[in-house]
Amino acid sequence: MNLDDLRERIDSLDSEIVRLLNERINVVLEIGDEKKKSGAEIYVPSREREVFDKIKSLNAGPLPDESAHAIYREIMSAALALETEMKIAYLGPEATFTHQAARNKFGVSVDYIPTGTISEVFDRVQNKSADYGVVPVENSTEGAVTHTFDQFATTPLKICAEIYLPISLTLLSTHPxxxxxxxxxxxxxxxxxxxxxxxxxxxxxxxx
Known part of the structure; x- marks a missing residue:
């Protein structure tokens, strides 16, 4: 096959991928309707984990597992945003490690609410101005984040999922x-x- 033939093949595959993505979204929306009728939670972390594990088992390459995971992260994020107006509170400001962790968990399609304190994250979830909150719990070098554990001890909120995030820090200077x-x-x-x-x-x- 020459270059034009290969590009035509890519175009054909893209058309099929888009069709299948929308077909998948329509099924997700049907599931969402059934959940709303029964009062079930829209977001179920355990089911999400099952999907990721299934995709990994199906992936025969050459696409790396990490890339397949990232692609499906955004597919599911888009579906979640269509099912419900999902709002995620996190310890801000934007681009903090907690924000990165939240985006890794929920993708880019949901709405994010930065807060100034850990307690405000809990407050927003409790007063239902946010559906979920993302807060730091533990650091491998500094240990537990006591303020977060204090909030769990004094509020009815529970942990429903955990996120591991590698931390990398950089020293910036104009001098050696x-x-x-x-x-x-x-x-x-x-x-x-x-x-x-x-x-x-x-x-x-x-x-x-």
Whole structure:
């Protein structure tokens, strides 16, 4: 096959993919209607996990499993947004690690509400101005986030899913690190980077 033939084949496949995506969405909407009639939850994390596991088992490559997961994450996010006006509260501002975790869990099609505090996330879920909340629970270097656990102890809200997010931090400066004497960041970041800072910049002053 020449290049034009291959492109024509791609166009044909794209047409079929779009048709099947919409067919899938229509079935999801039917499921959503049945859930609403019975009062069942629209979003079911365990079912979502089953779908991801099934897609992984079906994927024979060359598409990497991570790519297949990302594609289906957004397919399901789009379907969820069509089923209901889903709002997700998270510890903001935008682009925080918690925001990244929320997007990894719910995709880009739902609505996100940044909050200034962990307690506000809980408040929004309790007063139903948000359907779900995403908050930090534990850090592998600094341990449990006590404020989050305090909220679980004093509210009726429960954990319905967990998200693991690798954390990567970067030191920014216009000078070589040997010349840096003062570092600004959050106290949590200093805790997470304690070993690296102690080994590489022991004389720098830390300012939260």
């Amino acid at each position: 690190k040997e010349e840096v004497t003062l570092i600004f960041s959050k106290q949590e970041v200093f805790g997470q980077c304690r070993s690296w800072l102690g080994a590489n910049m022991p004389n720098a002053r830390l300012s939260p």
